[in-house]
Amino acid sequence: MNVPPHVSPADFAAALRAFAEVVGADWLFTSDEDLELYRDSYSVLWGEADEPRAAAAVAPASAEEVAALVRIANRYRIPVYPISTGKNLGYGGAAPAVAGSVVLDLKRMNRVIEIDERNGYVVVEPGVSYFDLYNYIQEKGLKLWIDCPSPGWGSLIGNALDGGVGVTLAPYRNHFDAQCGMEVVLPDGRVLRTGMGAMPGAKTWQQFRPGFGPRIDGLFKQSNFGVVTKMGFWLMPQPESHATGVLTVPRFHDIIPLVDIIGRLEQGKIVQGLWTLSSPTTGTRGDAAHFGGPPAIDPAIRVILEDPAGADMTKLEAAAQAAGLPFWSCEFQLYGPARFIEAQWECIREAVSAIPGAQFTLNPVRALPLPAEDVARMFDPGPLGIPSLRTFSLGPMYTYEDQEVVGHIFFSPVIPRTGEAAIEAMDVFARIGRKYKLPGPPLQFPSAIFERAFLFAMGLPVTRSPEVNAKVRAIFRELVAVAAERGWGEYRTAPAFYELIMGTYSYNDHALRDFLETIKDAVDPNGIMSVGRYAIRARAAKAAG
Numbered sequence: 025m026n027v028p029p030h031v032s033p034a035d036f037a038a039a040l041r042a043f044a045e046v047v048g049a050d051w052l053f054t055s056d057e058d059l060e061l062y063r064d065s066y067s068v069l070w071g072e073a074d075e076p077r078a079a080a081a082v083a084p085a086s087a088e089e090v091a092a093l094v095r096i097a098n099r100y101r102i103p104v105y106p107i108s109t110g111k112n113l114g115y116g117g118a119a120p121a122v123a124g125s126v127v128l129d130l131k132r133m134n135r136v137i138e139i140d141e142r143n144g145y146v147v148v149e150p151g152v153s154y155f156d157l158y159n160y161i162q163e164k165g166l167k168l169w170i171d172c173p174s175p176g177w178g179s180l181i182g183n184a185l186d187g188g189v190g191v192t193l194a195p196y197r198n199h200f201d202a203q204c205g206m207e208v209v210l211p212d213g214r215v216l217r218t219g220m221g222a223m224p225g226a227k228t229w230q231q232f233r234p235g236f237g238p239r240i241d242g243l244f245k246q247s248n249f250g251v252v253t254k255m256g257f258w259l260m261p262q263p264e265s266h267a268t269g270v271l272t273v274p275r276f277h278d279i280i281p282l283v284d285i286i287g288r289l290e291q292g293k294i295v296q297g298l299w300t301l302s303s304p305t306t307g308t309r310g311d312a313a314h315f316g317g318p319p320a321i322d323p324a325i326r327v328i329l330e331d332p333a334g335a336d337m338t339k340l341e342a343a344a345q346a347a348g349l350p351f352w353s354c355e356f357q358l359y360g361p362a363r364f365i366e367a368q369w370e371c372i373r374e375a376v377s378a379i380p381g382a383q384f385t386l387n388p389v390r391a392l393p394l395p396a397e398d399v400a401r402m403f404d405p406g407p408l409g410i411p412s413l414r415t416f417s418l419g420p421m422y423t424y425e426d427q428e429v430v431g432h433i434f435f436s437p438v439i440p441r442t443g444e445a446a447i448e449a450m451d452v453f454a455r456i457g458r459k460y461k462l463p464g465p466p467l468q469f470p471s472a473i474f475e476r477a478f479l480f481a482m483g484l485p486v487t488r489s490p491e492v493n494a495k496v497r498a499i500f501r502e503l504v505a506v507a508a509e510r511g512w513g514e515y516r517t518a519p520a521f522y523e524l525i526m527g528t529y530s531y532n533d534h535a536l537r538d539f540l541e542t543i544k545d546a547v548d549p550n551g552i553m554s555v556g557r558y559a560i561r562a563r564a565a566k567a568a569g
Contacts, residue, residue: 026059026079028103028124036079039100043082043126046092051132053081062110062127064117066431066486068493068500068520076120076519078105081127087207087215087253093128094251094552095213103555104128106251108150108182111175114434114483114518115186121519121556128251130179137254138230141166145204145230147256150181154411167262169409171196176411181255185245187516189473191298191406193359194290196260197473200245205229207254208244211548216250230256247554248540249547263359266408267389269369272304272350274381276337279352280443285375286354287441290475294371297357298407301446301469304349305329305340322347329466334451334458350383357407362389422463424485425492429463432483433496433520435503437512439470439478446470449480452506457482460499479515504528519556526559 027036044052053059062078069075084090097104103120106128110118120127134151139160146168148157154176161168171190173183184199196202205219219235220226233239243249273282279301289295306329307321321329325343329335344351356372358365369386376382392408399405405412422429439445449470457464463485470478482503484496500521504514508528517525529536537559544551544562551562 026077026124028079028126029122031101031124035100036102039096039102040080042096042100043080043093046089046096047082047084051083051085053083053129062118062120062129064119064519066113066117066433066518067119068433068484068486068497068518070486070488070490070493072490072493074123076123076125078120078127079124081129083129083132085132087133087209090128090130090133090209090251090253091213091215094209094211097126097552098212098550101550101552102126103552104251105554105557106130106150106247108179108185109153109177111153111178112182112186114432115516116519119519121522121554125555130251130253133253136160139164139166139168139259140230141168143231144168144259144261145256146259147205147230147254148180149254150179150252152181153177153179154183158409158411169196169260169262170411171199171202171260171409172406172411173199174404174406174415175413176406177413180257181252184255184257185247185252187245189479191404191473192260192357192409193296194298194475196258197298198475199257200242202258203241203255204231204233204258205256206241206244206252208250208252210250211550211553215253218244230258243543246558248544248557248560249553251553260409262409263392264361265359265365265389265391266394267358267365267369267387269356269358269372269384269386270353271356271372271376271382271384272353273376273379274345274350276341276351277443277447278379278381279446281379282352282354282376283441283443283446285378286372286472287476289372289375294368295356296368297359299354299356299472301472302353302355303351303467303469304353305344305351306465306467322349325349332458334454335466350381358389365389422485424461424463424487425489425495427487427489427492429485429487431486433486433500433518434516435482435484435500436514436516437480437503437507438474438515439480439512441472441474441477446478448510449478449512452510453480453482453503456499456503456506460495462499480512500524522556522559 027033059078062081067075084093103125105120105125107118108130130150133149135149136152137147139146154172157170171192173188173190184203188199190197205221208216210216218241220232221229244252305325328340328343341351358368373384403414439449470480473479484500504524513528514525526537540560541563544560548562
C-alpha cells in the first residue's frame with residue numbers, strides 16, 4: 025500500500041479505519057483498481073517515479089462528514105486533496121499534487137441546495153455538474169442560464185475554484201468572479217461561511233458579496249486553505265433573443281486598431297458577449313471542419329501556411345486578397361431584446377468602420393429558446409447556456425514523435441489585450457511550435473474570454489512514452505521562460521508545473537508565495553490541506569521534505 029509521506033503505516037491504517045467509520049466502508053477506496061480512477065489520465069509524468077499517485081480516496085456525503093474526515097486527517101497528519109468531480113483534464117484531473125495524499129472525492133455531495141429565479145442565483149454542492157444544474161433548471165421550467173465551459177461534464181464549484189471560464193456574457197464568464205458566498209471546512213474541521221453567510225439566518229448571502237470586514241473568498245480559490253462544501257453563483261436571466269454578428273477586416277495589421285476599438289466597446293459595456301478572433305485564410309468553420317473534416321484552404325494559401333520557416337504574413341495577406349478573403353474575422357455573441365441587439369450591432373459597425381475595408385454581417389435575430397432540432401445542429405451550444413461534450417467530437421488525436429497522443433496539458437499565458445501583443449505572441453509561440461514540430465493549427469489566435477486581457481492557450485501533447493513526455497516537459501519549461509521574459513504569466517497550470525509557475529511570480533524575493541505560506545502556517549499548521557497545490561505548503565511540511 026502507498027503510504028503518505030512522513031506517516032507511519034500504523035497511523036495510516038488507523039486513519040483509514042477512522043475514515044471508514046465516518047463514510048462507511050463502501051466509500052473508502054484503497055485497492056489498486058479503485059485508485060486507478062484517481063490518476064490523471066493526461067499526466068505528463070504517467071508511469072514515472074514522480075507521477076503523483078493517491079494513497080487512498082474517500083467520498084463523504086455531507087459537509088459534516090467532510091469536517092469529521094478533516095479532523096481525523098489532522099490527528100494523524102494525513103495529507104488530503106479535495107476534488108469535486110475530477111474532470112479537470114489538461115490541468116491535473118483527479119490526481120493529487122503530491123504522491124501519497126488521500127483524495128477527498130466530493131462527488132456524492134451533488135445537491136442543488138437553493139435556486140432563486142427572482143434574484144438569479146443558485147447554491148450548489150461540489151458534486152453538481154453543469155449537466156446536473158442545466159437539467160434541474162429545465163425540469164423546473166426556470167428562465168435562467170448557466171455559463172458552462174467545454175466540455176460541460178465538470179463541477180461548477182471545481183471549475184470556479186480552478187479559475188475556469190465560459191462563453192456567455194462577461195459578468196458570468198469568469199466563474200470564480202460569478203460566485204457569491206461559500207461554505208468552507210477549514211483545516212481544523214471548523215465550518216466557515218463567507219460574506220453575509222457569516223450572519224446566522226442571513227437573507228442576502230447570495231446577493232451581496234462583500235459581507236462585513238475583509239473579503240476572504242479569494243483565499244479559498246484552489247482549496248489551499250479549506251474544503252468548499254457549498255457555493256452560490258449568480259445566474260444569467262434567459263435573454264429574449266440571440267444573434268451572431270460577423271465582421272471582417274482585410275489586412276494583417278488591422279488587428280491593432282480592431283482590438284483597440286473592440287476593447288473600448290467592451291469597457292463601455294456595448295460589447296457584452298464573447299467575441300472570437302479567427303482568420304479566413306485558415307479555412308472554413310462549418311460543421312464538417314468542427315467534426316473532424318479537413319478545412320477548405322486555398323492551395324496558394326496552404327503553401328504559405330505550411331512553409332517550414334513559418335508563414336510570411338505579408339505573403340499571406342497578398343494571397344488572401346488574391347483569393348478574395350479578408351485576413352481577420354470576428355464573431356460576436358449578442359443577447360437581449362431584438363432592438364437592443366440591433367442597436368449593439370449598429371454601434372459596433374459604426375466604431376469598426378474606421379478601419380478601411382471592414383465589412384459586417386448581422387445574422388438573423390432569433391427568439392429564445394431555440395427549437396431543439398436547431399440546438400442539435402449546433403457544434404457548440406455553450407453560447408446558449410447549454411452544456412455538451414461535443415468538443416470530444418473534434419476528431420482523432422495526433423501522433424507525436426511516433427507516439428500516440430492520449431491527451432494534452434495546457435500552457436495558458438495571459439497576454440495584454442492589444443493587437444501588438446497578439447502579433448508578438450503568435451510569432452513567438454509559433455516559432456517554438458515549429459522548432460519542436462508540435463501538432464496544432466497553422467495559425468493560433470488569442471482568446472478574448474477574459475474582459476481586459478487575452479488568453480493564449482496552447483495544448484501540448486501527452487503520450488505514454490516517458491521519453492517523449494520528458495521532451496514535452498522541457499518544451500513546456502521553455503515556453504514558460506520565453507513568456508516570463510516578456511511579462512506574460514500563466515493563470516493556471518498542471519500539477520507537474522506548479523513550482524515552475526509559482527517561481528515566475530517572484531516580485532520582491534517571492535513576497536506573494538511567502539505571504540501565502542504565512543497564512544498556510546496559521547490556518548493549516550500540520551500542512552494537511554491540498555498539499556503542494558499551486559506550490560503552496562506549510563513551512564513545517566517543507567522543512568520535513
